[in-house]
Amino acid sequence: MASVKIILACLVWLFILVFWGTVAQVDQGLYAAQKRFFYSYFFTVFGFIPLPGGQLTLWIMFINLVCAGLVHFVYKWSQIGILVIHLGLLSYFVAAFVTFHGIEESNLSLPEGEGSNVSSSYNEWELSIWPDAEESPRHVSAYDTNHFKENLRLNSTGSDFSIFVRKYFPNAEVLRGQDLTSLALNKEPEKNLPGGIFEIQTAGGQSIPFLLYGAASEATQIKIGQNRFDFALRRKRYPLPFTLTLQDFTMERYPGTETARSYQSKVKIEYDGISREVLIYMNNPLRYKDFTLYQSSYAIDEWGREISTLAVVKNAGRLLPYIASFITFFGLVVHFGIMGVLKSKSRK
Amino acid sequence: MKTFKIINKFLVILAFSLGISACREGKIVPRTYEETVVESPLEKMTAKMDASSLPPGHPDISQMSQMASSTSSIDFKWIAPQGWTEKPGGGMRLVTFTANDSSPIECSIVSLGGMAGGLEANIRRWMGQINMPEIPEDQFNAFLQKQEEIKSEGGLTINLVDLTALQNKEPQEAPSMIAGILTIEDKTVFVKMTGTKKAVQEEKEHFRQLCQSLQLIHE
Numbered sequence: 001m002a003s004v005k006i007i008l009a010c011l012v013w014l015f016i017l018v019f020w021g022t023v024a025q026v027d028q029g030l031y032a033a034q035k036r037f038f039y040s041y042f043f044t045v046f047g048f049i050p051l052p053g054g055q056l057t058l059w060i061m062f063i064n065l066v067c068a069g070l071v072h073f074v075y076k077w078s079q080i081g082i083l084v085i086h087l088g089l090l091s092y093f094v095a096a097f098v099t100f101h102g103i104e105e106s107n108l109s110l111p112e113g114e115g116s117n118v119s120s121s122y123n124e125w126e127l128s129i130w131p132d133a134e135e136s137p138r139h140v141s142a143y144d145t146n147h148f149k150e151n152l153r154l155n156s157t158g159s160d161f162s163i164f165v166r167k168y169f170p171n172a173e174v175l176r177g178q179d180l181t182s183l184a185l186n187k188e189p190e191k192n193l194p195g196g197i198f199e200i201q202t203a204g205g206q207s208i209p210f211l212l213y214g215a216a217s218e219a220t221q222i223k224i225g226q227n228r229f230d231f232a233l234r235r236k237r238y239p240l241p242f243t244l245t246l247q248d249f250t251m252e253r254y255p256g257t258e259t260a261r262s263y264q265s266k267v268k269i270e271y272d273g274i275s276r277e278v279l280i281y282m283n284n285p286l287r288y289k290d291f292t293l294y295q296s297s298y299a300i301d302e303w304g305r306e307i308s309t310l311a312v313v314k315n316a317g318r319l320l321p322y323i324a325s326f327i328t329f330f331g332l333v334v335h336f337g338i339m340g341v342l343k344s345k346s347r348k
Numbered sequence: 349m350k351t352f353k354i355i356n357k358f359l360v361i362l363a364f365s366l367g368i369s370a371c372r373e374g375k376i377v378p379r380t381y382e383e384t385v386v387e388s389p390l391e392k393m394t395a396k397m398d399a400s401s402l403p404p405g406h407p408d409i410s411q412m413s414q415m416a417s418s419t420s421s422i423d424f425k426w427i428a429p430q431g432w433t434e435k436p437g438g439g440m441r442l443v444t445f446t447a448n449d450s451s452p453i454e455c456s457i458v459s460l461g462g463m464a465g466g467l468e469a470n471i472r473r474w475m476g477q478i479n480m481p482e483i484p485e486d487q488f489n490a491f492l493q494k495q496e497e498i499k500s501e502g503g504l505t506i507n508l509v510d511l512t513a514l515q516n517k518e519p520q521e522a523p524s525m526i527a528g529i530l531t532i533e534d535k536t537v538f539v540k541m542t543g544t545k546k547a548v549q550e551e552k553e554h555f556r557q558l559c560q561s562l563q564l565i566h567e
Contacts, residue, residue, distance in 0.1 A: 115386030130383070137382040147376050154376065239381040251477065255523055255544055306473070 004068060010061040017054055029187030031123065039100075062093045078342060081335020088328030095324050098317030106238050106312045107296060111305045115245030115268070119312040121236035123189040125170075125214060127163075127196070128237070129156065132221050132228035144236060145170075145194060160203040161224050168196040174213050196233060200224060238314070242271035242288060249308045251298060263298050265308040280310060290316045424457070424537075427561035429554035445558070453543035453551050455558065459535050467529060468492070470538070471509055478523040478542070480514060498528075498556070502563030506530045510552070512545055520546040528559045 021037035028036070036043050040053030052060075069086050073079070106119035117137075126142040143154050148168040155162060169182040172195030180195040193214035200208040202224055210220055212233035219230035244267050251263040264281035269288065278286050286293040296311040424442060428434045432447040432455070445455040471492075475482070483491070496508045506528045515524055521544050528539035539562075541548060541555050 113387075115384070117384040118381065126379075136385045136387075138385070139380065140383050141378040141380050143376060143378050152376070154378070156378070237381065237383065239383075243384050243386065245386050248476075252479070255521070306477075 003064065006064045007061055007068070010057050010064070013052065013057055014054070014061075017057070029189075031189050032187065058093065058096070062090070065090060065093070078338055081331050081333075081338055084331030084334055085328055086331075088324055088326075088331050091320065091324035091327055095317055095320030098320055099315055102314075102316045104238055104312075104314040106314075107309055108240075108244060108293070108312050109299070109307050109309045110244070110246035110265075110267075111307045112246055112249055115243055117240050117243040118237040119240060120234075121238065123192075124236040125194050125233060126236040127154070127198070127212070128219075128230075128232045128234055129163075130230050132230050140237070142237065145196075145233075148196065159224075162201050164199045164201065166197045166199050166209070168194065170194050172196075172213070174211070178211065180211065180213075194233060198231075238312070240291065240312070242269050242291075244269055244293070244310075246308050247277065249298065249306045251306070263295065263308070265295055265310065286310075290314050290318070292318070425563050425565050426457070426558060429557045432554060432558075447551055447554065448543075448547055451544060451547035451550065453541055453547045455539065455541040455551075455555065458538045458540070467507065467509075470529070471511075471527075474509075474525055474527065474540075475511065475514075478511065478525055480511065483514065498559060500530075500560050500562040504530050504532065504562055504564070506539070506559050506562070508556075508559070512549055512552075515545055518545055520544060524548040526552060526555050528555075530562070532564070 017037050021033050024037065025033035036053075038054035041056040042050045043053050044050055065086070069083075069090075073083065073086075075083075106121050108116060108119040110116065125145045127145060127148075128140050128142045130138040130140045141156060143163075145168065148165050150165065150167065152165040153162055154165065167180055169180055171183040171185050171192040172180045173183055174195060175181055180197060186192050195211070195213045197209060197211050200206075200210070200222065202208075204225070206224075208222060208224070210222060210231065212220060212231060214233050214235075216232070219232040221228055221230055246265055247268055248266040249263065250266070252261045254261050262282065264279055266277060266279055267286070268275060268277050269286065271288070280286050280293060280295045282295055285295075292313045292315070294311040294313070295308070297309045299307045299309065426443070428445060429447075432445040435444045435446070442457040442459055447453050447455070468488075472482075472488075491514060494513070495510065498506050498508060500506060507530070509527045509529065511525045511527075515522060518524075523542065524545040524547075525540065525542045526548055527541070530537050530539075539555075539559055541551065543551070
């Protein structure tokens, strides 16, 4: 596992994967192509021939690079620059690993005057439940729908009822208001609207079926025993460590048209008892801890209100590529510095 | 022996990668979090309006009735003013007109559900959209009092709002707007013309003609 040939073979295979995945996304869509070629360990062609995916290839490269460094490296002071360069290269892999497994991309859409402390996923959904009496803050229990299947039991936390999934389709249509039919998945996963038929079973033997659909604008209120709960099938929510309120959204239009030329959001961010106003616009995101909020787009809602959409990126490893680049650059400086000194010594 | 070593290495890699894949399959456990919702006064008003239409506490197996649809089911007809080019709309927007190549305007007819925010809120929002400064409440009310109410050929009452009247000191190239608002059944319809102040003033009469031509189509 310390063979340079393996690293070269992996580089060639990665090049092929990038080309193949880029061409495939035309038919399969960007998300499906990324999942098949780059995020997988294996994928099949013609239905049965397995080929290594991007993740497996990168793991092999990483392990090989570590082994090559341990086995083949010549530990001399004159080679310390090479060692640092290798550490920098390994740091890129670490940065990629942290980013891939830790990054969360979501969005936050706010009409003027409104605020929230959660952002919404683009593609993932959740079944959310909260006590109906609560307005703000709500204590939400949420089940990710990725693993929903027929007759799956969802245990609720701290309450005396269970929820069963009777039907669930990642992309669905409601029939006559009472049933669901499955639709083919969209190439663009954000266009899928899921639907599910669920059943509440209480400790007292009561059974309450209900239907939830992703396009619904309101939660469904259900009385269970003496309590009322709100149920919603909605895009997965990511809690934020701050509350963001949109104070003013400004848009400049091209004269004589309704086409936007530029737009910006004046927001109030509140955290740890601190409140401050920030302007978010193109190339001027808001950064807070691991979060970066970009001005993404806008919309007009059914009430004619302007809604600002901010892209929210949580990336604990966002500085790692810069650190890896610095280490690599430092290694190059050290190595060329040492080579320069050695060369001048040998001339004397 | 060499073959054995290669197969051995492959099995190690396969086991490793399968192990990682298996670890990623998690159990379904509920996530819990606190959700803070900061509502605007408009949101609270509309929430009250929506709640009254829902059967409280009733197990609801239909989401279609709750999916607020803002697209209008009203059928209109109108007569495009001379020199205006009509383009079909989509969704909330029923139609778009453009006119005047030298000093262009764009005019749209949009139908929204419910009160759509109310007259005052919409006028203030439009003023913000064309970068007009906020004016004191008394001046705003005086401006509203002067706005015209007209009747269309179909008997519809339309409130005209001419923002050029507040732009006497603005240059001719400043963005401007004239709008007409009418309420029909449970819908609010906006007829809105935007362009430079000069263009909007030039096309004001055509805008009136469009508003006056509005009629409901009855089956």
